[in-house]
Amino acid sequence: MEKAIEVLKKNHYKVTKQRKDLLEFLNKFTVQYVSINDIADYMRSLYPGISNNTIYRNLKEFEEIGLVEYQEKDKTLVKYQCDFEHQHHHHFVCKNCGKVTELKACPIKFFTDQLPGYTVEGHALEVYGLCADCTKKLKAE
Amino acid sequence: MEKAIEVLKKNHYKVTKQRKDLLEFLNKFTVQYVSINDIADYMRSLYPGISNNTIYRNLKEFEEIGLVEYQEKDKTLVKYQCDFEHQHHHHFVCKNCGKVTELKACPIKFFTDQLPGYTVEGHALEVYGLCADCTKKLKAE
DNA sequence: AAAGTAAATGATAAATTTTACTATTTAACA
DNA sequence: TGTTAAATAGTAAAATTTATCATTTACTTT
Numbered sequence: 227m228e229k230a231i232e233v234l235k236k237n238h239y240k241v242t243k244q245r246k247d248l249l250e251f252l253n254k255f256t257v258q259y260v261s262i263n264d265i266a267d268y269m270r271s272l273y274p275g276i277s278n279n280t281i282y283r284n285l286k287e288f289e290e291i292g293l294v295e296y297q298e299k300d301k302t303l304v305k306y307q308c309d310f311e312h313q314h315h316h317h318f319v320c321k322n323c324g325k326v327t328e329l330k331a332c333p334i335k336f337f338t339d340q341l342p343g344y345t346v347e348g349h350a351l352e353v354y355g356l357c358a359d360c361t362k363k364l365k366a367e
Numbered sequence: 368m369e370k371a372i373e374v375l376k377k378n379h380y381k382v383t384k385q386r387k388d389l390l391e392f393l394n395k396f397t398v399q400y401v402s403i404n405d406i407a408d409y410m411r412s413l414y415p416g417i418s419n420n421t422i423y424r425n426l427k428e429f430e431e432i433g434l435v436e437y438q439e440k441d442k443t444l445v446k447y448q449c450d451f452e453h454q455h456h457h458h459f460v461c462k463n464c465g466k467v468t469e470l471k472a473c474p475i476k477f478f479t480d481q482l483p484g485y486t487v488e489g490h491a492l493e494v495y496g497l498c499a500d501c502t503k504k505l506k507a508e
Numbered sequence: 509a510a511a512g513t514a515a516a517t518g519a520t521a522a523a524t525t526t527t528a529c530t531a532t533t534t535a536a537c538a
Numbered sequence: 539t540g541t542t543a544a545a546t547a548g549t550a551a552a553a554t555t556t557a558t559c560a561t562t563t564a565c566t567t568t
Contacts, residue, residue, distance in 0.1 A: 239515085240514090240516065241564075242564070244517075262555095263554095276517080278554085279517075279519095279555090279556075279558095280517055280518075282554090298439060298440065299439065299491055316478075318478070329478055330481070331477060331481060333477045333478075337457075337494050340472060341470075341494075341499075344502060345497040346495075348495055349492065349493060350491070352490065353482075353490040354489055354490065355487040355489065356488070358483070360486075361484060361485060362484075380544085380545095381534080381535050381536070381543090403525085404524095414547090417546080421547080423526065424546095443525080
């Protein structure tokens, strides 16, 4: 949490109550995504008249400075990004329980090899299915 | 085009004028994506009172039977999928000219290896940057 | 500590995107 | 040609996101 606030300061963003509370809530979601709706509900419980603007803008700003990630396939879902170093990685998302598993290896060379002369600036990747726990559970049934 | 209509028939969809015109328009976008807005503008030019419903529903149905693909990062963009065999592949999207290059190799094994016990049902991948032509052009400047 | 300044927020509204509903039309098929 | 089920139009509304601007607040400087 203090780290996140330092990131805010380093990027010349003001540390407001709203942002602190938003970060504190987001902090619970490092292992799975949370919907913007749920975030809005929470923030409205603290600030009954909070503006949509404030929520959407802050999430977008948090993303820009690496505090938040949007899910690739569904931009209404976000998660907290505790890895401030922007270490490159991808996600496996369990369709059953929603758990997110980080994938450390990255196959980008795999693709650059297929694209001679191209400038590869980035890539988005998400793998989905069932995590080990859910695979077991659903097999048992 | 005839192929696409056959696909419609095989899936027990009716071949309506709207669907034929929609497919004909989509057929122009096999190499880059087109926005749903542009599609709607075109369809409205033919059918002034066409319902949004018709456009959105048909695009969704076309996707289900493999005639259309949505862009991973932006679901308001779609392209025609001429490869009816559902052959698995990924896309490189040029940020400058919008051209889409198909990537034939697929690194899924790369990830399944990292996920013992998991059930991997699918994955979404998109690589982006500049295509070879745009790389050359922009370097020259 | 107080004042000044720029940024953030609230409140409201609107724009955009997507979905829902139902009567009518139309394609498929006998 | 008539029947039937699916598709569409027309309308509306839901849902999501962005815009505007006056007010408030965090940060800085004195």
